[in-house]
Amino acid sequence: MKFNSFSTSSTLLLFFLGFLVQGQQPFFTAESEHQWLSTDLHIHTVFSDGAVWPSIRVEEARREGLDLIAMTEHLEYQPHAKDIPHPDRNRSYTIANGMIREGEKLQVINGSEITREMPPGHINAVFVKDANALLHKDSLSGIQAANKQKAFVFWNHPNWDAHRKDGIARLEPFHNYLIQEKLLHGIEVVNETTFSEEALQIALENGLTILGTSDIHGLTDWAHHIAQGGHRPMTFVYVENKSQEALKKALFEGATVVWFEDLLIGKKIHLEKLVAQNLTFVSPQYRGEKTIMEVEVTNKSAAPFHLEYTGALSFHQRASAFIIPANSMITLLVKTQQKKTTVELPFRILNAITGPKKVLEHTFIVR
Ligand SMILES: [Zn+2]
Ligand SMILES: [Zn+2]
Structure with missing residues:
Protein backbone atom coordinates (compact mmCIF):
# COMPACT_ATOMS: atom_id res chain seq x y z
CA MET A 1 0.00 0.00 0.00
CA LYS A 2 1.23 3.48 -0.82
CA PHE A 3 1.41 5.94 2.04
CA ASN A 4 -0.71 8.50 0.19
CA SER A 5 -3.60 6.04 0.04
CA PHE A 6 -3.90 6.04 3.86
CA SER A 7 -6.99 7.89 4.99
CA THR A 8 -6.49 10.75 7.43
CA SER A 9 -8.26 8.84 10.19
CA SER A 10 -6.07 5.74 9.89
CA THR A 11 -2.98 7.95 9.83
CA LEU A 12 -4.21 9.62 13.02
CA LEU A 13 -4.94 6.22 14.57
CA LEU A 14 -1.44 4.98 13.74
CA PHE A 15 0.01 8.14 15.21
CA PHE A 16 -2.03 7.65 18.38
CA LEU A 17 -1.02 3.98 18.71
CA GLY A 18 2.60 4.97 18.21
CA PHE A 19 2.21 7.52 20.98
CA LEU A 20 0.79 4.88 23.33
CA VAL A 21 3.70 2.52 22.66
CA GLN A 22 6.14 5.33 23.41
CA GLY A 23 4.75 5.76 26.88
CA GLN A 24 5.27 2.09 27.73
CA GLN A 25 7.21 0.69 30.67
CA PRO A 26 10.93 0.09 30.23
CA PHE A 27 11.74 -3.43 29.01
CA PHE A 28 13.78 -4.14 32.16
CA THR A 29 13.51 -2.53 35.58
CA ALA A 30 16.69 -1.19 37.20
CA GLU A 31 17.65 0.24 40.59
CA SER A 32 16.51 3.80 41.23
CA GLU A 33 19.69 5.57 40.10
CA HIS A 34 20.26 3.40 37.02
CA GLN A 35 18.43 2.37 33.84
CA TRP A 36 18.66 -0.40 31.27
CA LEU A 37 18.68 1.60 28.01
CA SER A 38 17.40 -0.27 24.95
CA THR A 39 19.64 0.23 21.91
CA ASP A 40 20.10 -1.00 18.36
CA LEU A 41 23.58 0.00 17.16
CA HIS A 42 23.50 -1.48 13.65
CA ILE A 43 20.96 -0.18 11.11
CA HIS A 44 20.82 0.40 7.35
CA THR A 45 18.75 2.61 5.04
CA VAL A 46 18.77 3.48 1.32
CA PHE A 47 21.93 5.48 2.05
CA SER A 48 23.74 2.14 1.78
CA ASP A 49 22.01 -1.17 0.95
CA GLY A 50 18.87 -0.84 3.08
CA ALA A 51 15.38 -0.66 1.58
CA VAL A 52 13.89 2.29 3.46
CA TRP A 53 14.34 6.00 4.05
CA PRO A 54 15.85 6.98 7.44
CA SER A 55 12.49 8.34 8.66
CA ILE A 56 11.10 4.77 8.68
CA ARG A 57 13.93 3.68 11.00
CA VAL A 58 13.00 6.42 13.46
CA GLU A 59 9.30 5.52 13.27
CA GLU A 60 10.01 1.80 13.78
CA ALA A 61 12.21 2.52 16.80
CA ARG A 62 9.52 4.77 18.33
CA ARG A 63 6.86 2.10 17.92
CA GLU A 64 9.13 -0.55 19.41
CA GLY A 65 9.95 1.64 22.42
CA LEU A 66 13.70 1.89 21.83
CA ASP A 67 15.81 4.45 23.67
CA LEU A 68 18.58 4.83 21.09
CA ILE A 69 19.53 3.79 17.56
CA ALA A 70 22.76 4.26 15.59
CA MET A 71 22.67 4.86 11.83
CA THR A 72 25.48 2.70 10.45
CA GLU A 73 25.57 2.75 6.63
CA HIS A 74 28.20 0.77 4.75
CA LEU A 75 30.98 3.21 3.94
CA GLU A 76 32.35 1.34 0.92
CA TYR A 77 29.22 -0.47 -0.30
CA GLN A 78 26.79 1.98 -1.88
CA PRO A 79 24.50 0.13 -4.32
CA HIS A 80 21.89 2.96 -4.46
CA ALA A 81 24.44 5.75 -5.04
CA LYS A 82 23.43 6.22 -8.71
CA ASP A 83 19.76 6.74 -7.79
CA ILE A 84 20.45 8.62 -4.55
CA PRO A 85 23.76 10.46 -4.91
CA HIS A 86 25.01 11.70 -1.51
CA PRO A 87 28.60 12.86 -1.16
CA ASP A 88 28.02 13.36 2.58
CA ARG A 89 28.18 10.02 4.44
CA ASN A 90 26.46 11.58 7.46
CA ARG A 91 23.18 12.12 5.53
CA SER A 92 21.34 9.13 6.96
CA TYR A 93 22.09 10.26 10.52
CA THR A 94 21.32 13.92 9.77
CA ILE A 95 17.87 13.05 8.37
CA ALA A 96 17.00 10.60 11.17
CA ASN A 97 18.25 12.88 13.95
CA GLY A 98 16.35 15.79 12.41
CA MET A 99 13.09 13.95 13.12
CA ILE A 100 13.70 13.69 16.87
CA ARG A 101 11.39 15.97 18.84
CA GLU A 102 12.42 18.02 21.87
CA GLY A 103 12.28 15.84 24.96
CA GLU A 104 11.35 12.61 23.19
CA LYS A 105 12.55 9.31 24.55
CA LEU A 106 14.30 8.11 21.38
CA GLN A 107 17.82 9.32 20.57
CA VAL A 108 19.79 8.84 17.35
CA ILE A 109 23.58 8.69 17.09
CA ASN A 110 25.91 8.75 14.09
CA GLY A 111 27.85 5.70 12.96
CA SER A 112 29.41 3.86 10.03
CA GLU A 113 30.03 0.31 8.89
CA ILE A 114 33.60 -0.01 7.61
CA THR A 115 32.98 -2.75 5.07
CA ARG A 116 35.95 -4.97 4.16
CA GLU A 117 36.72 -8.56 3.29
CA MET A 118 37.88 -10.82 6.12
CA PRO A 119 40.09 -9.92 7.86
CA PRO A 120 38.90 -7.78 9.50
CA GLY A 121 35.44 -8.15 7.91
CA HIS A 122 32.82 -5.54 8.77
CA ILE A 123 33.55 -3.13 11.61
CA ASN A 124 31.02 -0.69 13.08
CA ALA A 125 31.97 2.64 14.60
CA VAL A 126 29.32 4.51 16.59
CA PHE A 127 29.44 7.95 18.23
CA VAL A 128 31.22 9.07 15.07
CA LYS A 129 31.57 12.83 14.56
CA ASP A 130 32.15 12.78 10.78
CA ALA A 131 31.63 9.56 8.81
CA ASN A 132 33.36 11.04 5.72
CA ALA A 133 36.69 11.03 7.58
CA LEU A 134 36.48 7.23 7.95
CA LEU A 135 36.75 6.59 4.19
CA HIS A 136 40.28 5.30 3.56
CA LYS A 137 42.07 3.03 1.10
CA ASP A 138 42.87 0.46 3.79
CA SER A 139 40.67 -0.65 6.64
CA LEU A 140 43.19 -0.06 9.43
CA SER A 141 43.34 3.67 8.61
CA GLY A 142 39.53 3.83 8.69
CA ILE A 143 39.46 2.15 12.11
CA GLN A 144 42.20 4.45 13.38
CA ALA A 145 40.25 7.47 12.08
CA ALA A 146 37.16 6.26 13.99
CA ASN A 147 39.22 5.92 17.15
CA LYS A 148 40.62 9.40 16.60
CA GLN A 149 36.99 10.59 16.80
CA LYS A 150 36.67 8.65 20.09
CA ALA A 151 34.12 6.31 18.51
CA PHE A 152 33.05 3.02 20.08
CA VAL A 153 34.23 0.37 17.60
CA PHE A 154 32.97 -3.21 17.30
CA TRP A 155 33.29 -6.29 15.08
CA ASN A 156 30.07 -7.09 13.20
CA HIS A 157 28.73 -10.59 12.59
CA PRO A 158 32.07 -12.44 13.13
CA ASN A 159 30.09 -15.66 12.51
CA TRP A 160 28.63 -14.52 9.14
CA ASP A 161 28.52 -17.54 6.83
CA ALA A 162 29.56 -15.41 3.83
CA HIS A 163 32.90 -14.88 5.61
CA ARG A 164 32.98 -18.08 7.69
CA LYS A 165 31.44 -20.99 5.84
CA ASP A 166 31.31 -23.07 9.05
CA GLY A 167 29.60 -20.24 10.95
CA ILE A 168 32.39 -20.29 13.56
CA ALA A 169 33.66 -16.89 14.76
CA ARG A 170 37.42 -16.85 15.17
CA LEU A 171 40.09 -14.20 15.61
CA GLU A 172 42.68 -13.45 12.92
CA PRO A 173 46.02 -11.79 13.76
CA PHE A 174 44.50 -8.51 12.49
CA HIS A 175 41.76 -8.71 15.17
CA ASN A 176 44.31 -9.53 17.88
CA TYR A 177 46.26 -6.47 16.81
CA LEU A 178 43.14 -4.25 16.98
CA ILE A 179 42.32 -5.60 20.47
CA GLN A 180 45.91 -5.14 21.73
CA GLU A 181 45.98 -1.58 20.45
CA LYS A 182 42.56 -0.90 22.03
CA LEU A 183 41.16 0.01 18.59
CA LEU A 184 38.36 -2.59 18.90
CA HIS A 185 36.00 -2.43 21.88
CA GLY A 186 33.08 -4.77 21.25
CA ILE A 187 31.78 -7.73 19.27
CA GLU A 188 28.36 -8.80 18.02
CA VAL A 189 27.40 -12.11 19.61
CA VAL A 190 23.95 -11.66 18.06
CA ASN A 191 23.40 -10.31 14.55
CA GLU A 192 19.95 -10.26 12.92
CA THR A 193 18.81 -13.89 13.42
CA THR A 194 22.02 -15.56 14.59
CA PHE A 195 23.69 -16.12 17.98
CA SER A 196 27.36 -17.13 18.19
CA GLU A 197 28.69 -18.96 21.28
CA GLU A 198 32.19 -18.60 19.81
CA ALA A 199 31.80 -14.82 19.54
CA LEU A 200 30.64 -14.79 23.17
CA GLN A 201 33.78 -16.71 24.16
CA ILE A 202 35.93 -14.20 22.23
CA ALA A 203 34.19 -11.34 24.07
CA LEU A 204 34.78 -12.94 27.49
CA GLU A 205 38.41 -13.84 26.81
CA ASN A 206 39.37 -10.45 25.36
CA GLY A 207 37.34 -8.05 27.47
CA LEU A 208 35.18 -6.96 24.53
CA THR A 209 31.68 -5.55 25.07
CA ILE A 210 28.90 -8.05 24.30
CA LEU A 211 26.51 -6.71 21.66
CA GLY A 212 23.39 -7.79 19.78
CA THR A 213 21.98 -5.82 16.85
CA SER A 214 19.29 -6.07 14.18
CA ASP A 215 21.51 -5.10 11.19
CA ILE A 216 18.11 -4.34 9.68
CA HIS A 217 17.87 -3.75 5.91
CA GLY A 218 14.14 -4.32 5.26
CA LEU A 219 11.41 -3.71 7.86
CA THR A 220 11.86 -4.82 11.48
CA ASP A 221 8.24 -6.00 11.51
CA TRP A 222 8.89 -8.39 8.63
CA ALA A 223 12.12 -9.70 10.15
CA HIS A 224 10.98 -9.98 13.78
CA HIS A 225 7.15 -10.16 13.75
CA ILE A 226 6.75 -7.13 16.00
CA ALA A 227 2.97 -7.04 15.52
CA GLN A 228 2.74 -10.63 16.83
CA GLY A 229 4.70 -9.75 19.99
CA GLY A 230 8.20 -10.30 18.62
CA HIS A 231 11.11 -7.95 19.09
CA ARG A 232 14.32 -7.11 17.25
CA PRO A 233 17.67 -8.08 18.84
CA MET A 234 18.63 -5.31 21.25
CA THR A 235 21.57 -4.43 23.45
CA PHE A 236 20.58 -3.19 26.91
CA VAL A 237 23.14 -0.85 28.42
CA TYR A 238 23.26 -0.27 32.18
CA VAL A 239 23.59 3.50 32.54
CA GLU A 240 23.64 6.09 35.32
CA ASN A 241 21.47 8.41 33.24
CA LYS A 242 20.07 8.71 29.72
CA SER A 243 22.78 11.04 28.38
CA GLN A 244 24.86 9.92 25.41
CA GLU A 245 28.02 10.42 27.50
CA ALA A 246 26.75 7.97 30.13
CA LEU A 247 25.78 5.47 27.43
CA LYS A 248 29.15 5.68 25.73
CA LYS A 249 30.95 5.24 29.06
CA ALA A 250 28.87 2.16 29.90
CA LEU A 251 29.52 0.68 26.43
CA PHE A 252 33.27 1.08 26.89
CA GLU A 253 32.93 -0.52 30.34
CA GLY A 254 31.05 -3.48 28.84
CA ALA A 255 27.90 -3.03 30.96
CA THR A 256 25.50 -4.75 28.54
CA VAL A 257 22.95 -7.54 28.23
CA VAL A 258 21.71 -8.69 24.82
CA TRP A 259 18.05 -9.66 24.33
CA PHE A 260 17.55 -12.02 21.38
CA GLU A 261 14.27 -13.96 21.06
CA ASP A 262 13.92 -15.45 24.59
CA LEU A 263 17.66 -15.35 25.29
CA LEU A 264 19.39 -12.89 27.60
CA ILE A 265 23.13 -12.91 26.98
CA GLY A 266 25.77 -11.09 29.01
CA LYS A 267 28.59 -11.18 31.48
CA LYS A 268 27.57 -12.87 34.73
CA ILE A 269 27.82 -9.70 36.81
CA HIS A 270 25.33 -7.85 34.58
CA LEU A 271 22.88 -10.70 34.07
CA GLU A 272 22.87 -11.30 37.82
CA LYS A 273 21.89 -7.67 38.34
CA LEU A 274 19.17 -7.76 35.68
CA VAL A 275 17.63 -10.97 37.06
CA ALA A 276 17.69 -9.75 40.68
ZN1 LIG B 1 28.01 -6.14 7.71
ZN1 LIG C 1 25.38 -4.08 8.43
Whole structure:
Protein backbone atom coordinates (compact mmCIF):
# COMPACT_ATOMS: atom_id res chain seq x y z
CA MET A 1 0.00 0.00 0.00
CA LYS A 2 1.23 3.48 -0.82
CA PHE A 3 1.41 5.94 2.04
CA ASN A 4 -0.71 8.50 0.19
CA SER A 5 -3.60 6.04 0.04
CA PHE A 6 -3.90 6.04 3.86
CA SER A 7 -6.99 7.89 4.99
CA THR A 8 -6.49 10.75 7.43
CA SER A 9 -8.26 8.84 10.19
CA SER A 10 -6.07 5.74 9.89
CA THR A 11 -2.98 7.95 9.83
CA LEU A 12 -4.21 9.62 13.02
CA LEU A 13 -4.94 6.22 14.57
CA LEU A 14 -1.44 4.98 13.74
CA PHE A 15 0.01 8.14 15.21
CA PHE A 16 -2.03 7.65 18.38
CA LEU A 17 -1.02 3.98 18.71
CA GLY A 18 2.60 4.97 18.21
CA PHE A 19 2.21 7.52 20.98
CA LEU A 20 0.79 4.88 23.33
CA VAL A 21 3.70 2.52 22.66
CA GLN A 22 6.14 5.33 23.41
CA GLY A 23 4.75 5.76 26.88
CA GLN A 24 5.27 2.09 27.73
CA GLN A 25 7.21 0.69 30.67
CA PRO A 26 10.93 0.09 30.23
CA PHE A 27 11.74 -3.43 29.01
CA PHE A 28 13.78 -4.14 32.16
CA THR A 29 13.51 -2.53 35.58
CA ALA A 30 16.69 -1.19 37.20
CA GLU A 31 17.65 0.24 40.59
CA SER A 32 16.51 3.80 41.23
CA GLU A 33 19.69 5.57 40.10
CA HIS A 34 20.26 3.40 37.02
CA GLN A 35 18.43 2.37 33.84
CA TRP A 36 18.66 -0.40 31.27
CA LEU A 37 18.68 1.60 28.01
CA SER A 38 17.40 -0.27 24.95
CA THR A 39 19.64 0.23 21.91
CA ASP A 40 20.10 -1.00 18.36
CA LEU A 41 23.58 0.00 17.16
CA HIS A 42 23.50 -1.48 13.65
CA ILE A 43 20.96 -0.18 11.11
CA HIS A 44 20.82 0.40 7.35
CA THR A 45 18.75 2.61 5.04
CA VAL A 46 18.77 3.48 1.32
CA PHE A 47 21.93 5.48 2.05
CA SER A 48 23.74 2.14 1.78
CA ASP A 49 22.01 -1.17 0.95
CA GLY A 50 18.87 -0.84 3.08
CA ALA A 51 15.38 -0.66 1.58
CA VAL A 52 13.89 2.29 3.46
CA TRP A 53 14.34 6.00 4.05
CA PRO A 54 15.85 6.98 7.44
CA SER A 55 12.49 8.34 8.66
CA ILE A 56 11.10 4.77 8.68
CA ARG A 57 13.93 3.68 11.00
CA VAL A 58 13.00 6.42 13.46
CA GLU A 59 9.30 5.52 13.27
CA GLU A 60 10.01 1.80 13.78
CA ALA A 61 12.21 2.52 16.80
CA ARG A 62 9.52 4.77 18.33
CA ARG A 63 6.86 2.10 17.92
CA GLU A 64 9.13 -0.55 19.41
CA GLY A 65 9.95 1.64 22.42
CA LEU A 66 13.70 1.89 21.83
CA ASP A 67 15.81 4.45 23.67
CA LEU A 68 18.58 4.83 21.09
CA ILE A 69 19.53 3.79 17.56
CA ALA A 70 22.76 4.26 15.59
CA MET A 71 22.67 4.86 11.83
CA THR A 72 25.48 2.70 10.45
CA GLU A 73 25.57 2.75 6.63
CA HIS A 74 28.20 0.77 4.75
CA LEU A 75 30.98 3.21 3.94
CA GLU A 76 32.35 1.34 0.92
CA TYR A 77 29.22 -0.47 -0.30
CA GLN A 78 26.79 1.98 -1.88
CA PRO A 79 24.50 0.13 -4.32
CA HIS A 80 21.89 2.96 -4.46
CA ALA A 81 24.44 5.75 -5.04
CA LYS A 82 23.43 6.22 -8.71
CA ASP A 83 19.76 6.74 -7.79
CA ILE A 84 20.45 8.62 -4.55
CA PRO A 85 23.76 10.46 -4.91
CA HIS A 86 25.01 11.70 -1.51
CA PRO A 87 28.60 12.86 -1.16
CA ASP A 88 28.02 13.36 2.58
CA ARG A 89 28.18 10.02 4.44
CA ASN A 90 26.46 11.58 7.46
CA ARG A 91 23.18 12.12 5.53
CA SER A 92 21.34 9.13 6.96
CA TYR A 93 22.09 10.26 10.52
CA THR A 94 21.32 13.92 9.77
CA ILE A 95 17.87 13.05 8.37
CA ALA A 96 17.00 10.60 11.17
CA ASN A 97 18.25 12.88 13.95
CA GLY A 98 16.35 15.79 12.41
CA MET A 99 13.09 13.95 13.12
CA ILE A 100 13.70 13.69 16.87
CA ARG A 101 11.39 15.97 18.84
CA GLU A 102 12.42 18.02 21.87
CA GLY A 103 12.28 15.84 24.96
CA GLU A 104 11.35 12.61 23.19
CA LYS A 105 12.55 9.31 24.55
CA LEU A 106 14.30 8.11 21.38
CA GLN A 107 17.82 9.32 20.57
CA VAL A 108 19.79 8.84 17.35
CA ILE A 109 23.58 8.69 17.09
CA ASN A 110 25.91 8.75 14.09
CA GLY A 111 27.85 5.70 12.96
CA SER A 112 29.41 3.86 10.03
CA GLU A 113 30.03 0.31 8.89
CA ILE A 114 33.60 -0.01 7.61
CA THR A 115 32.98 -2.75 5.07
CA ARG A 116 35.95 -4.97 4.16
CA GLU A 117 36.72 -8.56 3.29
CA MET A 118 37.88 -10.82 6.12
CA PRO A 119 40.09 -9.92 7.86
CA PRO A 120 38.90 -7.78 9.50
CA GLY A 121 35.44 -8.15 7.91
CA HIS A 122 32.82 -5.54 8.77
CA ILE A 123 33.55 -3.13 11.61
CA ASN A 124 31.02 -0.69 13.08
CA ALA A 125 31.97 2.64 14.60
CA VAL A 126 29.32 4.51 16.59
CA PHE A 127 29.44 7.95 18.23
CA VAL A 128 31.22 9.07 15.07
CA LYS A 129 31.57 12.83 14.56
CA ASP A 130 32.15 12.78 10.78
CA ALA A 131 31.63 9.56 8.81
CA ASN A 132 33.36 11.04 5.72
CA ALA A 133 36.69 11.03 7.58
CA LEU A 134 36.48 7.23 7.95
CA LEU A 135 36.75 6.59 4.19
CA HIS A 136 40.28 5.30 3.56
CA LYS A 137 42.07 3.03 1.10
CA ASP A 138 42.87 0.46 3.79
CA SER A 139 40.67 -0.65 6.64
CA LEU A 140 43.19 -0.06 9.43
CA SER A 141 43.34 3.67 8.61
CA GLY A 142 39.53 3.83 8.69
CA ILE A 143 39.46 2.15 12.11
CA GLN A 144 42.20 4.45 13.38
CA ALA A 145 40.25 7.47 12.08
CA ALA A 146 37.16 6.26 13.99
CA ASN A 147 39.22 5.92 17.15
CA LYS A 148 40.62 9.40 16.60
CA GLN A 149 36.99 10.59 16.80
CA LYS A 150 36.67 8.65 20.09
CA ALA A 151 34.12 6.31 18.51
CA PHE A 152 33.05 3.02 20.08
CA VAL A 153 34.23 0.37 17.60
CA PHE A 154 32.97 -3.21 17.30
CA TRP A 155 33.29 -6.29 15.08
CA ASN A 156 30.07 -7.09 13.20
CA HIS A 157 28.73 -10.59 12.59
CA PRO A 158 32.07 -12.44 13.13
CA ASN A 159 30.09 -15.66 12.51
CA TRP A 160 28.63 -14.52 9.14
CA ASP A 161 28.52 -17.54 6.83
CA ALA A 162 29.56 -15.41 3.83
CA HIS A 163 32.90 -14.88 5.61
CA ARG A 164 32.98 -18.08 7.69
CA LYS A 165 31.44 -20.99 5.84
CA ASP A 166 31.31 -23.07 9.05
CA GLY A 167 29.60 -20.24 10.95
CA ILE A 168 32.39 -20.29 13.56
CA ALA A 169 33.66 -16.89 14.76
CA ARG A 170 37.42 -16.85 15.17
CA LEU A 171 40.09 -14.20 15.61
CA GLU A 172 42.68 -13.45 12.92
CA PRO A 173 46.02 -11.79 13.76
CA PHE A 174 44.50 -8.51 12.49
CA HIS A 175 41.76 -8.71 15.17
CA ASN A 176 44.31 -9.53 17.88
CA TYR A 177 46.26 -6.47 16.81
CA LEU A 178 43.14 -4.25 16.98
CA ILE A 179 42.32 -5.60 20.47
CA GLN A 180 45.91 -5.14 21.73
CA GLU A 181 45.98 -1.58 20.45
CA LYS A 182 42.56 -0.90 22.03
CA LEU A 183 41.16 0.01 18.59
CA LEU A 184 38.36 -2.59 18.90
CA HIS A 185 36.00 -2.43 21.88
CA GLY A 186 33.08 -4.77 21.25
CA ILE A 187 31.78 -7.73 19.27
CA GLU A 188 28.36 -8.80 18.02
CA VAL A 189 27.40 -12.11 19.61
CA VAL A 190 23.95 -11.66 18.06
CA ASN A 191 23.40 -10.31 14.55
CA GLU A 192 19.95 -10.26 12.92
CA THR A 193 18.81 -13.89 13.42
CA THR A 194 22.02 -15.56 14.59
CA PHE A 195 23.69 -16.12 17.98
CA SER A 196 27.36 -17.13 18.19
CA GLU A 197 28.69 -18.96 21.28
CA GLU A 198 32.19 -18.60 19.81
CA ALA A 199 31.80 -14.82 19.54
CA LEU A 200 30.64 -14.79 23.17
CA GLN A 201 33.78 -16.71 24.16
CA ILE A 202 35.93 -14.20 22.23
CA ALA A 203 34.19 -11.34 24.07
CA LEU A 204 34.78 -12.94 27.49
CA GLU A 205 38.41 -13.84 26.81
CA ASN A 206 39.37 -10.45 25.36
CA GLY A 207 37.34 -8.05 27.47
CA LEU A 208 35.18 -6.96 24.53
CA THR A 209 31.68 -5.55 25.07
CA ILE A 210 28.90 -8.05 24.30
CA LEU A 211 26.51 -6.71 21.66
CA GLY A 212 23.39 -7.79 19.78
CA THR A 213 21.98 -5.82 16.85
CA SER A 214 19.29 -6.07 14.18
CA ASP A 215 21.51 -5.10 11.19
CA ILE A 216 18.11 -4.34 9.68
CA HIS A 217 17.87 -3.75 5.91
CA GLY A 218 14.14 -4.32 5.26
CA LEU A 219 11.41 -3.71 7.86
CA THR A 220 11.86 -4.82 11.48
CA ASP A 221 8.24 -6.00 11.51
CA TRP A 222 8.89 -8.39 8.63
CA ALA A 223 12.12 -9.70 10.15
CA HIS A 224 10.98 -9.98 13.78
CA HIS A 225 7.15 -10.16 13.75
CA ILE A 226 6.75 -7.13 16.00
CA ALA A 227 2.97 -7.04 15.52
CA GLN A 228 2.74 -10.63 16.83
CA GLY A 229 4.70 -9.75 19.99
CA GLY A 230 8.20 -10.30 18.62
CA HIS A 231 11.11 -7.95 19.09
CA ARG A 232 14.32 -7.11 17.25
CA PRO A 233 17.67 -8.08 18.84
CA MET A 234 18.63 -5.31 21.25
CA THR A 235 21.57 -4.43 23.45
CA PHE A 236 20.58 -3.19 26.91
CA VAL A 237 23.14 -0.85 28.42
CA TYR A 238 23.26 -0.27 32.18
CA VAL A 239 23.59 3.50 32.54
CA GLU A 240 23.64 6.09 35.32
CA ASN A 241 21.47 8.41 33.24
CA LYS A 242 20.07 8.71 29.72
CA SER A 243 22.78 11.04 28.38
CA GLN A 244 24.86 9.92 25.41
CA GLU A 245 28.02 10.42 27.50
CA ALA A 246 26.75 7.97 30.13
CA LEU A 247 25.78 5.47 27.43
CA LYS A 248 29.15 5.68 25.73
CA LYS A 249 30.95 5.24 29.06
CA ALA A 250 28.87 2.16 29.90
CA LEU A 251 29.52 0.68 26.43
CA PHE A 252 33.27 1.08 26.89
CA GLU A 253 32.93 -0.52 30.34
CA GLY A 254 31.05 -3.48 28.84
CA ALA A 255 27.90 -3.03 30.96
CA THR A 256 25.50 -4.75 28.54
CA VAL A 257 22.95 -7.54 28.23
CA VAL A 258 21.71 -8.69 24.82
CA TRP A 259 18.05 -9.66 24.33
CA PHE A 260 17.55 -12.02 21.38
CA GLU A 261 14.27 -13.96 21.06
CA ASP A 262 13.92 -15.45 24.59
CA LEU A 263 17.66 -15.35 25.29
CA LEU A 264 19.39 -12.89 27.60
CA ILE A 265 23.13 -12.91 26.98
CA GLY A 266 25.77 -11.09 29.01
CA LYS A 267 28.59 -11.18 31.48
CA LYS A 268 27.57 -12.87 34.73
CA ILE A 269 27.82 -9.70 36.81
CA HIS A 270 25.33 -7.85 34.58
CA LEU A 271 22.88 -10.70 34.07
CA GLU A 272 22.87 -11.30 37.82
CA LYS A 273 21.89 -7.67 38.34
CA LEU A 274 19.17 -7.76 35.68
CA VAL A 275 17.63 -10.97 37.06
CA ALA A 276 17.69 -9.75 40.68
CA GLN A 277 16.04 -6.48 39.63
CA ASN A 278 13.32 -8.07 37.53
CA LEU A 279 12.47 -11.40 39.16
CA THR A 280 11.31 -11.34 42.78
CA PHE A 281 10.18 -14.03 45.23
CA VAL A 282 8.17 -12.37 48.01
CA SER A 283 5.35 -12.57 50.59
CA PRO A 284 5.74 -16.16 51.83
CA GLN A 285 2.75 -17.46 53.78
CA TYR A 286 1.31 -20.68 55.13
CA ARG A 287 -2.39 -21.55 55.35
CA GLY A 288 -3.50 -22.93 58.73
CA GLU A 289 -1.53 -25.98 59.84
CA LYS A 290 -0.26 -26.76 56.33
CA THR A 291 3.50 -26.67 55.70
CA ILE A 292 3.19 -25.65 52.07
CA MET A 293 4.68 -22.19 51.59
CA GLU A 294 2.94 -19.91 49.09
CA VAL A 295 5.40 -17.54 47.40
CA GLU A 296 4.59 -14.73 44.95
CA VAL A 297 6.97 -14.83 42.01
CA THR A 298 6.87 -11.68 39.89
CA ASN A 299 8.57 -11.07 36.54
CA LYS A 300 8.67 -7.30 35.96
CA SER A 301 10.47 -7.57 32.62
CA ALA A 302 9.47 -7.85 28.96
CA ALA A 303 11.29 -11.21 28.66
CA PRO A 304 10.12 -14.54 30.04
CA PHE A 305 12.35 -16.39 32.51
CA HIS A 306 12.94 -20.12 31.97
CA LEU A 307 13.73 -21.52 35.41
CA GLU A 308 15.09 -24.80 36.68
CA TYR A 309 15.06 -25.38 40.44
CA THR A 310 18.18 -27.21 41.66
CA GLY A 311 17.44 -27.54 45.40
CA ALA A 312 16.18 -30.52 47.43
CA LEU A 313 12.59 -29.40 48.02
CA SER A 314 9.68 -30.04 45.68
CA PHE A 315 6.70 -27.98 44.56
CA HIS A 316 3.01 -28.73 45.13
CA GLN A 317 1.97 -27.91 41.57
CA ARG A 318 4.97 -27.54 39.28
CA ALA A 319 7.90 -29.62 38.09
CA SER A 320 11.40 -28.34 38.81
CA ALA A 321 11.49 -26.57 35.41
CA PHE A 322 8.92 -23.91 34.52
CA ILE A 323 8.53 -20.59 32.72
CA ILE A 324 7.44 -17.26 34.17
CA PRO A 325 6.06 -15.25 31.26
CA ALA A 326 6.95 -11.59 30.67
CA ASN A 327 5.19 -9.06 32.93
CA SER A 328 3.41 -11.65 35.04
CA MET A 329 3.01 -13.01 38.55
CA ILE A 330 2.61 -16.64 39.60
CA THR A 331 2.18 -18.34 42.96
CA LEU A 332 4.77 -20.99 43.73
CA LEU A 333 3.75 -23.66 46.28
CA VAL A 334 6.86 -24.92 48.05
CA LYS A 335 6.62 -28.02 50.28
CA THR A 336 8.95 -26.96 53.11
CA GLN A 337 7.80 -29.82 55.46
CA GLN A 338 7.93 -27.50 58.45
CA LYS A 339 6.99 -23.84 58.76
CA LYS A 340 9.99 -21.66 57.99
CA THR A 341 10.59 -17.90 58.11
CA THR A 342 13.33 -18.07 55.47
CA VAL A 343 13.78 -20.39 52.52
CA GLU A 344 16.59 -20.35 49.97
CA LEU A 345 15.58 -21.42 46.48
CA PRO A 346 18.48 -22.05 44.08
CA PHE A 347 17.68 -21.86 40.36
CA ARG A 348 19.35 -22.12 37.00
CA ILE A 349 17.99 -19.43 34.66
CA LEU A 350 18.03 -21.44 31.46
CA ASN A 351 17.63 -18.47 29.09
CA ALA A 352 20.25 -16.27 30.84
CA ILE A 353 23.44 -17.14 28.98
CA THR A 354 26.74 -16.22 30.65
CA GLY A 355 29.08 -18.20 28.38
CA PRO A 356 29.18 -21.09 25.93
CA LYS A 357 27.08 -23.91 27.47
CA LYS A 358 26.75 -21.81 30.63
CA VAL A 359 23.64 -20.32 32.23
CA LEU A 360 23.20 -18.05 35.22
CA GLU A 361 22.71 -19.68 38.63
CA HIS A 362 20.91 -17.58 41.20
CA THR A 363 19.58 -18.29 44.69
CA PHE A 364 16.43 -16.42 45.68
CA ILE A 365 16.07 -15.88 49.41
CA VAL A 366 12.41 -15.83 50.44
CA ARG A 367 11.61 -14.24 53.76
ZN1 LIG B 1 28.01 -6.14 7.71
ZN1 LIG C 1 25.38 -4.08 8.43
